[in-house]
Amino acid sequence: MRTEDILAAIETGLWRWDTADGTVTIDAQAARLLGLPEAGTYREAAVRACYHQADWNEVRSVVGLAVAENTLAESRLRIVDEQGTVVRVVRTRSRPHVPEGKTVEQAVLLGTLQEVAEPIPGTAVQTPVTGDWRRSREAFLLDAGRALAEARSTEEVLRVAGSLSMPGFSPDGLAVFGIDGDRLTLVGHHGHTVGEEEPFVDMPLQTEYPAAEVARTGQAIYLPTPDEYAHRFPMFWPLARTFGRSSWAFLPLIVSGRTMGAWMAGFSEPVGFSPDERAVLTTVARMLAQALARAGAAETERELSLGLQRAMMPSLGKSPPGITVAARYIPTGGGLQVGGDWYDMIPLPNGRVALIIGDVQGHDVRAAGLMGQLRIALRAYASEGHRPDAVLARASRFLAGLTDGYEHTNGGDDDEATAPRFATCLYAEVDPADGSLDIARAGHPDPVVISNDGTAVIRQTAGGMPLGIETDADYPTTQVVLEPGETIMLCTDGLIETGGHDLATGWERLRPVMETPGADPESLAEALVETVHGPTSHYTTGPLAERHEDDIALVLLRRDTPMTLSKAPPRRTAVAIAQAEPERISVARQLLRELLHDWADPEQVDSAVLMLSEMATNVLVHTDGNALMVAEVTGEHGERRLRLEVSDSSDELPHKRRPGEMASSGRGLVLMEMLADNWGVDPRGEGKSIWFELYESAEPAELAAPSIPFEQI
Structure with a gap:
């Protein structure tokens, strides 16, 4: 005997619901039970019209839970005719199936349909308790709780609440009221046209309106009929009648025992508010109150964050003539969008400008507060006309006093929240006229000089201890001169060491980005930020990033070119070597190697470094003065010329000797x-x-440099 004959004998129909394309396929028995003309495939809307409106909402909830848990879905449904009269009650059972390559939302349901002989309490205008009420309620509350928990703003909470389909009954309008002092205010609404809410926007808490009474007493009010609404609240009934609703529920919004407002749910269909229905409404009100409280706290935090960010956000102002400056600031993601990194550009009394970049230890609010105080102090010291070394020395004493005072106030705890803080800083006094920068450094990363052809060289500068560690620290000054078209980059360590990189590997990651010939400061800053954090990083002109490891401050200063440069602009570097600092010879060697990083013949580079070592050492050994090394590369690639000079203040000229073998x-x-x-x-x-000159050649030199370790020269 065929399966179809068995199902026909027991008057059971089969159906298949494809949720992906919104079609329902039924056999002849299912068509008869639904009141459709014949077997076939129908649009979802055509089948939905066969059910009572409230029952369809229950089907969606029960099926949603079954799909989520991969279990059997079962419910009882009322079949209505074209006039909305119930003609029969059927029971449906179905099992969801997710086709390969589809998502849960694209599930296919296969089920049966069978008429129920016993009567079901209720009529077409009363709220039924159809199917498995407990199961459908659990499915609804699970979905509602998940959706409300994910809402991040008051507007989103209201939108989610307005889309909830409660099992057996669903409101077609809602309003949320808040308490502001002794007044009831409308927070938001759903299901109303613009202007209809005007009479309910603001009213005293003592008003005889259901939401006001609920907010005062903390007790829910259920109004199942228009007559009851008119009897209990006659003053507001003329206004409520215009919405054409049949039932209303007003519930308190309570969080941590405090009534924060009221929730109104209005129903076009009459609702009797049975104990089960009241339980669902009460649970929803509780979840709605918690969601609104979370959203309100998040919005308050965002406003505080934005306000603090606007107040403390680094700014450059207008660049003075002769230089172009670009900058980016990226605070650590998560929480308040402020951190301990900053930059600043300050006009000085002598017509120059001060460029400052720094990093206060930590990423919390205290770090941001210390940063703000230190930034103000640096601006004050700079505006008084002090030299870079004096500015940093005063700032170090200032920060040490701040952190010591904080430690004593908080009992000298050793944890991160109360421990003394320090800050790294680089202060550069810039002369736009000649491109010179007098740099003092307090434990901060060295700057990088980018030449016209894109060569990036870490410019080693003298430095002292981070600010706040010693009250009498010294900060020696180093002068760097930018040629027209050259750029200097200042940054905090967050740009270099993010993503598991150390100082060395971080520079290697950034070097290809920096070595872009002709890049303007703005596009170069954008490229550096994108390399570290991608295009969604937060900076002064962009969106917020969700999370990253460390704050970042980045400043790029370019000395403007008065005329169009040739195709191969000169590349230049310089370093001073004092008598008391013989170790600076190694700095000069490293600068020269970086200057010649793309030289065709590596042996010529070794020769140049060897000659530099000999020339600088001779100055320190045979004179009482300091040495100044200046190296310049000119010409087209493959045919360039290196000219290197080492000058000193002694008038004694060197003499060529013939040293013995030893x-x-x-x-x-x-x-x-x-x-x-x-x-x-x-x-x-x-x-x-x-001085000496080397001419670049693509062919390796025939004469190799003598094998003498540089450290012995």
Whole structure:
């Protein structure tokens, strides 16, 4: 015997509901039970019209829970005719199936349909308790709780509440009221046209209106009929009657035992408010109150964050003539969008400008507060006309006093919240006229100089301890001169060390981005930020990032070019070597190697570094003055010229000697004669300059540099 014959004998129909394309396929028995003309495939709306409106909402809830839990869905439904009269009650059972490659929302349901012989209490105008009430209620509350928990704003909470389909009954309008002092205010509404809410926007709490009474007493009010509404609240009934509703529920919104407002749910269909229905409404009101409280706290935090951010956000103002400045500030994601990093540009009394970048230890509100105080102090010291070293020395004493006072006030705890803080800082006094920067550094990363052809070189500068550690720290000053078209980059360590990188690997990651010939400061700043955090990072002109590891401050300053540069602009670097700092020779060697990083012949680079070491060492050994190294590369790639000069204040000219095989000195001029393409000694008004030139060639040099360790020269 066929399955179809068995199902026909027991008057059971089959149906298939494809939720992805919104179609329902039924057999002949199912068509008869639903009151449809024949078997076939129907649109979802055509089948929905066969059910009582309230029952369809229950079907959606029960089916949603079954799909989520992969269990059997069962419910009882009333079938109505074209006039809305109930003609029969059927029971449906179905099992969801998710086709391969589809999502849960695209499930296919296969089920049966069978007429129920026993009568079901209620009529077409009364709220039924159809199907498995407990199961449908659990499904609804699960969905409602999840949706309300995910809402992040009051507007979103109201939108979610307005879309809830309660099991067996659903409101077609709602309003949320809040308490503001002794007044009841309308927070938001759903299901009303613009202007209809005007009489309910603001009223005294003592008004004889259901929501006001609920807010005063904390007790729910249920009005199942228009007559009861008119009897209990005659003053507001003429206004409520215009909405054409049949039943109303007013429930208190209570959080932590405090009534924060009231929720009104209006129903076009009459609702009897049975105990089960009241339980659902009470639970929804509780979840709605918690969602509104969370949304309100989040909105308050966002307003506080934005206000604090606007007040403390670094700003540059207008760049003075001769230079172009671009900057980015990215606070740590999550919580308040402020941190301990900052930058600043300050006009100075001598016509120059001060460029400051710094990083206060920590990423919390205290770090932001200390940053704000330190920033104000630095602006004050700079505006008084102090030199960079004096500004940082005063700022260090200032920060040490602040953190010591905080430690004593809080009992000297050792945890991060109360421990003394320090700050790194780089202060540069910029002369836009000649492109010079006098730099003092307090534990901060060195700047990077980017030449016209895109070569990026870490410019090592003298420095002292971070601010706030010592009250009498010294901060030596280093001068850096930018040629027209060159750019200097200042940043905090968050730009370098994000993503598990250390200082070395972080620079290597950023170097290809920085070495972009002709990049303007704005586009270069954007590219650097995107390399570290992607295009959704938060900075002064962009959206918020969700989360990242450390604050970032970034400043790029370019010395403007008065005229169009040639295709191969000169590349230049310089460093001073004091008598008391012989270790600066290694700094000069490193700068020279970075300047020649793309030189065609590596052996020529070794030769240049070797000659530089010999020339600088001779100055420190044979004179009482300091040495100044200036190196410049000109010409087209593959045919460039390196000219390197080491000058000093001594008038004594070097003499060429022939050292023996075991001699430890006297090799300088001999090496230059062997390795340089051209060299010489030029007397000056005060002192002299020893120089050499190397001409780039794509062919390796035939003469290799002598194998002498640089450290021994």
